[in-house]
Amino acid sequence: MSVDRVRTAAAARGLEIEIRESPRASSLEEAAALRGITPADIVKTLVVKGRGDQYLFALIPGDRSISWPKLRALLGVNRLRLPEPELALEATGYERGTITPLGSTRDWPVYADERMTGRRVSMGAGAHGWTLFVDADALIASYDATVADISEPIETIR
Numbered sequence: 001m002s003v004d005r006v007r008t009a010a011a012a013r014g015l016e017i018e019i020r021e022s023p024r025a026s027s028l029e030e031a032a033a034l035r036g037i038t039p040a041d042i043v044k045t046l047v048v049k050g051r052g053d054q055y056l057f058a059l060i061p062g063d064r065s066i067s068w069p070k071l072r073a074l075l076g077v078n079r080l081r082l083p084e085p086e087l088a089l090e091a092t093g094y095e096r097g098t099i100t101p102l103g104s105t106r107d108w109p110v111y112a113d114e115r116m117t118g119r120r121v122s123m124g125a126g127a128h129g130w131t132l133f134v135d136a137d138a139l140i141a142s143y144d145a146t147v148a149d150i151s152e153p154i155e156t157i158r
Helices: 002-012 028-035 068-075 085-092 136-142
Strands: 017-021 043-049 055-061 064-066 110-113 120-124 130-135 146-148 151-153
Touching: 002 017, 002 130, 043 085, 043 120, 055 064, 068 146, 110 136, 120 136, 130 136
Parallel strands: 055 110, 110 146
Antiparallel strands: 017 130, 043 055, 064 151, 120 130
């Protein structure tokens, strides 16, 4: 099971995580309320496609969206995009909505938005219906992630 792969990867990196069942929610606010946290404490893991078969993970707080201009400028590239669901699955071993760097089939570079530091965050746990909680700073350190301003406010949260 994918959740077991996440647990194994976390242990290999010396990360303490907590995995919980996560009931389906109809909005970000509802998901945060069910978890007892704020929307900003839910971190989306986006797999981003670069040139050829190169990918990266972008970790974005739930109350924000990825800033393509900021991420492109940081990487010094002209083109980045979200891959089709089947490419995301092939690149990570996880379906969209469950993606996490932990246990990914490849250790792609990780870029974390600076606003997630200093928090305990919730994120995908490799399988639908599950979420993991982790200290964001420990996760960032375990991947030697690049921390930068790579997000922008969401006008209205769905």
